């Protein structure tokens with residue numbers, strides 16, 4: 001048996017839950033701040049790294065939005081996305097469906113086209129130079145009103161060929177799925193696919209209403225579905241993909257310890273679970289480190305890790321024939 005890290009790297013994988021803003025490494029934050037002549041409340045890399053050692057969700061959000069402020073030009077968004085894609089290449093990610101939060105940028109005066117053009121050109125370059133395919137997801141911030149999401153969607157429609165789906169992220173509690181029912185219906189009518197965060201900090205009821213009212217193709221996180229047997233049966237029957245993020249879950253204390261994580265039980269019961277990194281610069285690892293953590297803490301077997309990679313391809317928005325050929329490659333690793 002070869003080294004497990006090599007085995008994980010060699011598995012062709014898709015990543016389906018990744019916030020581009022959450023892949024901003026301290027080094028790039030400092031570089032962009034200097035390039036844009038912005039002052040940061042941190043003196044050096046060590047101070048930024050120390051701030052990344054947040055203790056709770058609010059501290060995380062504070063440093064996350066502070067980080068986003070250094071993103072100003074199309075080149076900045078290109079560099080952010082390209083840095084992430086190089087990690088994908090190192091780790092055997094052959095296809096990625098990252099999301100971005102336009103409102104985090106447009107609300108501080110950065111034009112929408114600056115954001116999406118920078119991201120899109122990096123994604124295109126990755127296809128030709130790195131052999132990594134991708135579809136982009138446009139996420140609405142759920143702590144803001146639905147009206148603001150409608151405005152964002154309107155703003156994005158002229159760029160419709162540059163993203164495939166809409167999503168919903170940021171603080172879940174107090175912002176139930178029904179708040180965004182109309183804007184998701186509109187996005188659906190425009191031909192977009194849909195995903196949404198649900199059942200991370202929010203209860204299983206939020207997963208039910210995300211499925212019923214937002215008509216999503218996938219649930220981001222969804223780990224709290226495990227508390228509801230009827231919901232689990234529905235996820236199994238309908239093979240609804242869950243984009244689970246193990247290191248994020250332990251970092252934000254959704255599970256106290258990785259050994260308590262329910263992803264293996266869900267996998268064994270037949271739920272379409274996948275492994276993803278969420279905000280890897282902040283949560284201690286990219287997708288391969290997440291697979292590695294499951295291997296170490298839950299003693300997942302190579303066959304189970306292989307199944308997770310197969311699930312990531314099945315749960316993607318790739319065409320069926322492409323899925324079939326990648327799955328054959330996974331089975332031969």
Ligand SMILES: [Zn+2]
Nearest residue numbers: 169197220278
């Ligand atoms: Zn997320």
